[in-house]
Amino acid sequence: MSFFREYRGKLMKAAGNERIRLALSRAIASYRANTDRALSQFPHTLALAEEVRKIKERSIGQMEELTEQAAQAIRANKGKVFIARTSGEALEIIGDIVGKGKLIVNAKSMTGEEVGLREYLEGKGNEVYETDLGEFIVQKLGSKPMHILAPAIHVPKEDVAKLLTRLTGEKVPPDIAQEVAVVRKFLREKYFRADVGISGANVVAADTGTLFLIENEGNARLATGLPPIHIALVGMEKVVPTFQDACKVAEVTWRYANYTVPTYVNLISGPSKTGDIEKVTTYGAHGPRDFYVIFLDGGRVDLAKQELFRQALYCLRCGGCLYECPVFAFTAGYFGDKYFAGIGTIWTAFVTGDLGRAAPLAYTCLGCGRCRERCPMRIDVPSMIIELRRLLVESTLPAKELRD
Amino acid sequence: MGEKVKIPEGIQLLRENIVSKANLFGLPVREKVSWTKGLKLNDGGQTILFTGCGYEFLGAARSMTSAIRKMELVGVERGTRLARAIGKLGFNLPGIYARLSAGKGGGELLRAAVRVLQTLGVEFSYLGEEEPCCGGPLYFLGFQKDFVEKARKTFCLLKKRGVRRMIVIVPSCTYTLKELYPHFVEGFDIEVKSILEVLSERMTPMKLPEPIVAAYHDPCLLSRYLGLREEPRRILEMVENLELREPEWTRKEWSTCCGGGGGFEVVLPKLSSLLAQRRAEELLELKPQVIVTSCPGCLLQLEEGLRRTRAEGVKVVDLVQILEKAQKER
Numbered sequence: 239m240s241f242f243r244e245y246r247g248k249l250m251k252a253a254g255n256e257r258i259r260l261a262l263s264r265a266i267a268s269y270r271a272n273t274d275r276a277l278s279q280f281p282h283t284l285a286l287a288e289e290v291r292k293i294k295e296r297s298i299g300q301m302e303e304l305t306e307q308a309a310q311a312i313r314a315n316k317g318k319v320f321i322a323r324t325s326g327e328a329l330e331i332i333g334d335i336v337g338k339g340k341l342i343v344n345a346k347s348m349t350g351e352e353v354g355l356r357e358y359l360e361g362k363g364n365e366v367y368e369t370d371l372g373e374f375i376v377q378k379l380g381s382k383p384m385h386i387l388a389p390a391i392h393v394p395k396e397d398v399a400k401l402l403t404r405l406t407g408e409k410v411p412p413d414i415a416q417e418v419a420v421v422r423k424f425l426r427e428k429y430f431r432a433d434v435g436i437s438g439a440n441v442v443a444a445d446t447g448t449l450f451l452i453e454n455e456g457n458a459r460l461a462t463g464l465p466p467i468h469i470a471l472v473g474m475e476k477v478v479p480t481f482q483d484a485c486k487v488a489e490v491t492w493r494y495a496n497y498t499v500p501t502y503v504n505l506i507s508g509p510s511k512t513g514d515i516e517k518v519t520t521y522g523a524h525g526p527r528d529f530y531v532i533f534l535d536g537g538r539v540d541l542a543k544q545e546l547f548r549q550a551l552y553c554l555r556c557g558g559c560l561y562e563c564p565v566f567a568f569t570a571g572y573f574g575d576k577y578f579a580g581i582g583t584i585w586t587a588f589v590t591g592d593l594g595r596a597a598p599l600a601y602t603c604l605g606c607g608r609c610r611e612r613c614p615m616r617i618d619v620p621s622m623i624i625e626l627r628r629l630l631v632e633s634t635l636p637a638k639e640l641r642d
Numbered sequence: 643m644g645e646k647v648k649i650p651e652g653i654q655l656l657r658e659n660i661v662s663k664a665n666l667f668g669l670p671v672r673e674k675v676s677w678t679k680g681l682k683l684n685d686g687g688q689t690i691l692f693t694g695c696g697y698e699f700l701g702a703a704r705s706m707t708s709a710i711r712k713m714e715l716v717g718v719e720r721g722t723r724l725a726r727a728i729g730k731l732g733f734n735l736p737g738i739y740a741r742l743s744a745g746k747g748g749g750e751l752l753r754a755a756v757r758v759l760q761t762l763g764v765e766f767s768y769l770g771e772e773e774p775c776c777g778g779p780l781y782f783l784g785f786q787k788d789f790v791e792k793a794r795k796t797f798c799l800l801k802k803r804g805v806r807r808m809i810v811i812v813p814s815c816t817y818t819l820k821e822l823y824p825h826f827v828e829g830f831d832i833e834v835k836s837i838l839e840v841l842s843e844r845m846t847p848m849k850l851p852e853p854i855v856a857a858y859h860d861p862c863l864l865s866r867y868l869g870l871r872e873e874p875r876r877i878l879e880m881v882e883n884l885e886l887r888e889p890e891w892t893r894k895e896w897s898t899c900c901g902g903g904g905g906f907e908v909v910l911p912k913l914s915s916l917l918a919q920r921r922a923e924e925l926l927e928l929k930p931q932v933i934v935t936s937c938p939g940c941l942l943q944l945e946e947g948l949r950r951t952r953a954e955g956v957k958v959v960d961l962v963q964i965l966e967k968a969q970k971e972r
Contacts, residue, residue: 242650246910253913270891564899564917601650601909604917605782606899607866627784630649 245598252572258384258392262567265391269496269561276498283493287614290490294552294615297478298542301551304444304477305533311447315508316521317529321474325353328534332436332469335530338363340433343425345451345458346370347438348555349471349534351383352576352589355436367428369457371421378405384571385560385578392570425457435465435526439472440491440555443484449531450488451504454497459504468506468526474538475551487554494556494614541588546625550584552615559609559619565602573602580609580619587626593633600626649784652710652908657785660775660792674698675770677749681756684767690805691759691766692819693752694812695775696938700748704942710911748938754966755811755837761969762844766809774799778818781826783905790826793818797827807833809840813863813937820868838864838936841965842873848968850883856964857887857930859921859944860897861937871895874936874961881968887928898924900943907943915946922947926956936961 252258277283297304309319322328332355336342342364344356356366356377368377372390376383378401383389390398399412402420410420429435437458439449449470451458462468478484492500510525521527542548560566563579571578575595577585580603587596605620613619677698696703759766777792800808810816813836820834858878864870871894878886892898901907901917922944925933933944933956944958 249910250912253916562896564901564920565913567920568913568916597649600784601653601905604862604899604901604906606862608862608896608899611866611895624782624784627649627782628786629784631784632787 242598252569307444342366343432343461345437345461429464432465434467435461441487443481448507454501469530491554494558558612562608562612650909687767688806692810694815696812697748755962758965776815776818838873857925857928859935900940902939902943918943918947919950
């Protein structure tokens with residue numbers, strides 16, 4: 239029970255934090271209004287979401303084959319591909335490519351967070367900079383991301399000003415525009431000096447081997463475009479059969495992610511190349527010379543075989559459900575592990591392979607079902623939570639021990 | 643898996659109560675029917691009114707949750723262990739902490755439900771002390787084997803009593819009987835209806851003696867699990883002098899949970915209380931005189947929420963209480 243007690247302690251500390259509550263209530267109100275507006279401005283999104291659900295159902299059914307197909311396509315494009323069975327394997331592969339003493343710029347990636355990539359690379363003597371503004375703030379605060387898309391959702395601008403003042407040695411006022419400018423200046427030269435850029439991907443097309451990266455800030459295009467090496471760590475569940483499918487997945491993702499229309503959608507299929515001199519193809523023109531993709535299994539292949547739980551892999555990581563979770567509104571990412579709230583509970587159970595880690599989370603879910611209403615994939619989180627509780631009760635505890 | 647996973651102790655207690663005491667709160671059965679005094683109720687028809695544990699033990703539930711909230715100060719695990727050691731009565735905390743009778747509060751609501759149904763000409767009987775627990779919470783908390791066993795027994799008993807149709811008051815029991823039983827109990831053939839469906843079919847225009855502003859709170863189980871969103875509105879719209887107000891975002895399928903779902907109030911009592919306050923605040927923005935809902939769990943949570951907001955002049959009532967009042971004045 240000690241893990242549960244420790245977890246509850248942190249959870250309740252967060253729940254008592256007025257700043258988290260204030261930041262989240264603003265974020266929730268603006269999410270609802272924006273999404274409502276976006277859906278009425280682009281009313282085809284609802285039907286598209288249904289189509290995407292079918293695409294995901296089909297894709298998860300043949301996840302390993304599609305990953306293999308994507309790998310072949312990327313190799314044909316002169317990229318290098320690895321399939322990592324565990325997060326440890328993924329870390330080793332990336333560690334070997336990177337080496338030590340390197341400067342690394344990191345575009346936000348939940349999969350990177352899942353395997354603990356930044357900490358691992360830092361531990362090997364590399365200098366790693368998060369480039370997504372929210373992730374940057376969280377990294378410099380020594381905190382952990384509190385929302386899959388808005389990691390610094392719990393930090394108000396006053397705290398950001400203090401942090402940047404400390405970081406730059408110059409007085410930064412609590413003004414959002416000035417704060418953004420300071421970070422821009424701070425990171426700019428890092429992109430140019432960086433040896434390696436790291437990213438994830440929102441969706442991958444198996445036929446063309448194209449990675450889609452949706453963003454507004456422009457950090458992902460700099461981090462994946464400027465350094466000589468680009469490494470992408472991608473969960474196997476992200477692969478869909480065709481480029482056309484991937485476009486559909488991307489649009490539904492950004493619409494529910496509160497982007498309405500994203501500033502940038504980066505499409506990356508291989509290393510940078512040119513044939514402009516004597517029609518001889520040469521790699522590493524303006525962009526990276528080396529492009530690596532590491533597809534991560536990490537429990538996903540097993541999860542895909544589970545009748546009820548496989549739908550967790552349909553998750554687009556739009557984060558819409560988090561805004562609807564009444565518990566999350568008080569606790570932010572403290573209701574979670576690497577992934578958050580109800581859907582995060584299921585991910586925690588299967589990605590860490592440790593049901594015990596998910597146990598306190600399973601009983602933090604209200605089962606109220608509002609996430610299911612929001613989810614563009616109609617993922618039935620309450621049913622999965624109940625099934626997870628059944629597994630916890632039945633597979634780990636003999637009946638008589640319940641009475642001890 | 644290295645060390646053994648443990649599930650929260652409060653959850654285990656709820657299970658014990660249902661399995662060994664035949665109701666969620668571990669109270670003696672005689673307390674269950676104390677509310678029927680003075681009512682004319684049949685006991686042999688094919689259609690029964692299924693009252694469930696929630697309302698019958700509302701007073702007990704109120705004391706229990708308030709006791710647990712107090713106990714969080716010393717830690718729930720220790721508190722519940724203490725409570726068990728004292729009486730071996732499971733969660734029979736009222737006797738220990740608050741000395742409230744089990745019938746208080748909930749009985750009034752059940753009497754209101756009975757009177758309203760009777761006035762609208764709905765015929766039904768009541769199983770009284772024999773009414774079994776549906777076992778729903780066992781399912782929600784993960785005790786599926788216990789649930790299936792309980793559900794089979796309950797179905798047997800209902801068949802033995804010749805039950806063909808059920809009108810169910812508690813949303814959780816309604817969902818359990820209507821959606822889970824057909825899935826888990828072979829041959830389950832009893833027609834199950836929520837009291838809201840029955841009321842909405844039979845409703846005739848009614849009038850409250852004085853104008854009142856009401857905010858309706860959709861319970862998760864009704865609005866999202868059972869899809870009963872229009873029924874309560876249709877009912878309330880037929881009550882003259884009642885002005886129904888609804889939150890802009892958090893209504894119908896977007897309703898915010900009261901914070902009392904699935905044993906949550908036992909595992910995380912303080913957070914449950916904060917969630918109750920949040921929901922109460924959302925509804926208070928509408929400046930209602932009453933908050934109307936249709937679930938014993940929500941009722942308790944919203945009471946707690948109002949208490950925390952220190953709102954004055956606002957009450958939480960059950961939908962059937964509004965109808966009872968409107969009928970009387972007709």
